[in-house]
Amino acid sequence: MSKRIDVKDLDIYYGDFQAVRGVGMTIEPRSVTAFIGPSGCGKSTFLRTLNRMHEVIPGARVEGEVLIDGQNLYGRDVDPVDVRRQVGMVFQRPNPFPTMSIKENVLAGLRLNARRLSGRAADELAERALRGANLWNEVKDRLDKPGSGLSGGQQQRLCIARAIAIQPEVILMDEPCSALDPISTLAIEDLINELKSDYTVVIVTHNMQQAARVSDRTGFFNLKETGQPGELVEYDSTQTIFNNPRQKATEDYISGRFG
Amino acid sequence: MSAPLRPAPPVVPPPPPSRLRDVEGLVLSPLRPTTRRPAVLVGSLSVLLTVGLWLGDLHPGAAVAAGALTHLVLLYAVYRVLGGHRVAVDHVMRALVHLAFGLALLPLVSLLWTVLTLGGGRGFDPQFLWQTMNGVTGLHDQAYAEGRGDFVGGAFHAIVGTLVITGLATLISVPVGLFTAIYLVEYAAGNRLSSAVRFLVDVMTGIPSIVAGLFAFALFAQIFGLRDAKMGLAGAVALSVLMIPTVVRNSEEMLRIVPNELREASLALGVPKWRTIARIVLPTAASGLASGITLAVARVIGETAPLLVAVGYARALSWNPFEGPMNTLAVYAYFMFTKPLSPAVREPSLERAWAAALLLVLIVVALNLLARLIARLFAPKTGR
Numbered sequence: 001m002s003k004r005i006d007v008k009d010l011d012i013y014y015g016d017f018q019a020v021r022g023v024g025m026t027i028e029p030r031s032v033t034a035f036i037g038p039s040g041c042g043k044s045t046f047l048r049t050l051n052r053m054h055e056v057i058p059g060a061r062v063e064g065e066v067l068i069d070g071q072n073l074y075g076r077d078v079d080p081v082d083v084r085r086q087v088g089m090v091f092q093r094p095n096p097f098p099t100m101s102i103k104e105n106v107l108a109g110l111r112l113n114a115r116r117l118s119g120r121a122a123d124e125l126a127e128r129a130l131r132g133a134n135l136w137n138e139v140k141d142r143l144d145k146p147g148s149g150l151s152g153g154q155q156q157r158l159c160i161a162r163a164i165a166i167q168p169e170v171i172l173m174d175e176p177c178s179a180l181d182p183i184s185t186l187a188i189e190d191l192i193n194e195l196k197s198d199y200t201v202v203i204v205t206h207n208m209q210q211a212a213r214v215s216d217r218t219g220f221f222n223l224k225e226t227g228q229p230g231e232l233v234e235y236d237s238t239q240t241i242f243n244n245p246r247q248k249a250t251e252d253y254i255s256g257r258f259g
Numbered sequence: 260m261s262a263p264l265r266p267a268p269p270v271v272p273p274p275p276p277s278r279l280r281d282v283e284g285l286v287l288s289p290l291r292p293t294t295r296r297p298a299v300l301v302g303s304l305s306v307l308l309t310v311g312l313w314l315g316d317l318h319p320g321a322a323v324a325a326g327a328l329t330h331l332v333l334l335y336a337v338y339r340v341l342g343g344h345r346v347a348v349d350h351v352m353r354a355l356v357h358l359a360f361g362l363a364l365l366p367l368v369s370l371l372w373t374v375l376t377l378g379g380g381r382g383f384d385p386q387f388l389w390q391t392m393n394g395v396t397g398l399h400d401q402a403y404a405e406g407r408g409d410f411v412g413g414a415f416h417a418i419v420g421t422l423v424i425t426g427l428a429t430l431i432s433v434p435v436g437l438f439t440a441i442y443l444v445e446y447a448a449g450n451r452l453s454s455a456v457r458f459l460v461d462v463m464t465g466i467p468s469i470v471a472g473l474f475a476f477a478l479f480a481q482i483f484g485l486r487d488a489k490m491g492l493a494g495a496v497a498l499s500v501l502m503i504p505t506v507v508r509n510s511e512e513m514l515r516i517v518p519n520e521l522r523e524a525s526l527a528l529g530v531p532k533w534r535t536i537a538r539i540v541l542p543t544a545a546s547g548l549a550s551g552i553t554l555a556v557a558r559v560i561g562e563t564a565p566l567l568v569a570v571g572y573a574r575a576l577s578w579n580p581f582e583g584p585m586n587t588l589a590v591y592a593y594f595m596f597t598k599p600l601s602p603a604v605r606e607p608s609l610e611r612a613w614a615a616a617l618l619l620v621l622i623v624v625a626l627n628l629l630a631r632l633i634a635r636l637f638a639p640k641t642g643r
Contacts, residue, residue, distance in 0.1 A: 051527065053523060053526065053527055056522075056523065056526060058448060058449065081529055081530070081531045081532075082529070083529075084526060084527055084528065084529040084530075085528075085529030086529075088527065088528070088529075089523075089527035091520060091523065091524065091527075093520060095518070095520040095521060095523075095524045097521060097524070097525075097539060097543070098521075098543060099539075099542045099543055099545075099637075108525070108528060108530075109528035109529065109530065111538075112525065112528065112530040112534055112535070112538050112539070113528075113529060113530060113534075159524070162524075162528065163527075163528070166528060166529060
């Protein structure tokens with residue numbers, strides 16, 4: 001249930017503005033890959049191209065190839081809806097659906113896709129997803145209460161449960177802990193460590209310690225100056241990036257000399 | 260490992276005093292604690308003054324105006340002494356806001372009072388509610404006025420007509436308006452067609468209601484011929500011309516405030532766009548949409564002119580909006596007021612007109628309550 005992602009020479013645009021230039025990388029299955037870099041360098045933009053959420057923004061487009069187990073996401077007859085069922089996403093701010101209960105939120109992906117779902121299967125899937133997101137023990141007695149009543153950290157884990165309930169191949173996380181306190185952040189990081197035994201996880205983070213703690217491989221994005229497109233400067237094992245990076249810019253960023 | 264040697268930091272002279280009060284040319288207003296008790300005192304004094312002036316044979320309007328003015332001046336003076344200029348202005352502004360609120364409420368209360376007192380007697384009479392005007396003539400009214408007969412004639416047909424025609428208008432305008440709004444917000448954000456549509460909707464908002472009525476009548480005259488053109492459906496079309504722009508603009512605003520994050524969350528779960536709109540966006544906006552639609556209905560339910568043109572005037576009960584004239588409460592009230600059944604004995608007809616007005620107000624109030632109920636039912640859940 002996890003797949004390799006190959007990105008080949010990807011250029012990303014918002015209208016005429018080129019946001020990211022010439023990214024190429026291979027993301028290994030059953031691993032955690034982190035993207036770090038200063039604000040505005042295109043790491044979130046790049047993440048969103050991995051499940052075609054980038055094109056939701058009017059005027060946004062992509063040139064190049066993203067292959068998941070050899071199949072190009074941007075192929076001519078690929079339906080973006082299909083891609084997003086394989087590549088789930090967790091956003092920066094927890095965004096449970098306000099009209100739904102906790103359980104309905106977890107099952108939203110299944111229900112909204114109109115698959116037939118018996119009551120017992122629903123209960124089972126909801127429990128499995130909530131256990132997978134380390135949330136089950138906290139909410140098992142109030143599954144019918146609204147999801148917006150949970151704390152920020154719980155809401156974010158609810159969103160992760162919602163994402164894994166549809167059993168994607170890959171989970172993308174866009175700064176999942178930036179709105180959370182340290183305890184909730186720890187809970188999410190533990191969860192990411194568990195998730196990688198089943199899924200390919202890609203995470204964007206501003207917190208370099210977090211990248212060092214959770215990821216197997218790290219990509220450093222940077223831009224030469226404002227107004228220029230962002231680029232993938234270095235991509236290697238997390239060990240290498242944090243201990244002896246090959247690029248000067250990476251070393252400067254990691255050691256806090258800029259950014 | 261020893262710490263690397265660093266040059267000693269240069270000695271920085273202490274910064275000059277930079278507290279605000281030390282800046283020349285700046286006088287901060289003092290902060291003094293004040294209570295609201297003086298305001299209450301001044302308020303009661305002003306009320307006493309108003310009542311006194313009133314009893315002293317001054318016109319009530321002038322008395323209230325004089326009282327209000329005294330209140331504002333006194334309030335400023337008292338708080339100026341107690342708490343300074345800033346506090347005084349605060350209290351004067353508060354008083355102005357309260358006065359404006361009272362002023363805005365005055366016509367509403369007066370209207371409700373008038374309608375209730377003048378229409379209440381007949382409006383709650385079951386006879387009036389269940390009878391129509393079929394066969395009722397001025398002779399009946401004269402007989403009633405001379406004490407020789409009962410009060411006959413009611414507004415049942417007008418109530419039915421109002422509900423049928425407005426219901427049909429809602430059935431036409433809600434889908435058209437809602438889907439237009441969905442197109443504008445979800446599919447065509449910012450393209451040229453959407454700004455054209457938005458401009459046309461704005462123009463449509465300004466169409467005078469009589470023009471909408473003439474349009475509907477002309478349209479149905481083209482289809483059914485001049486003689487058979489008047490029918491409930493024509494009225495419903497005229498009303499929807501007036502309703503659609505309101506529904507579009509209202510729904511557009513409501514859909515726009517649904518957070519984009521929810522759409523993205525749904526799309527990222529692999530939910531198709533149309534299903535995201537149907538299952539996430541619309542339910543999230545449902546309470547706003549419902550109250551917007553109800554307000555649009557309340558706007559057109561009292562329309563008279565277009566219905567007069569497009570539907571005509573019926574004395575008898577008609578449930579069928581596809582054939583022949585119908586009656587509605589507003590038109591009924593208008594006719595009873597301008598063309599009493601018996602020109603010699605106007606009172607019974609006027610009573611009917613006021614009763615119809617009361618029923619119309621009650622229907623609008625009921626609609627608003629319904630909108631609140633729907634809004635509450637659909638409101639996003641917040642409990643823990």
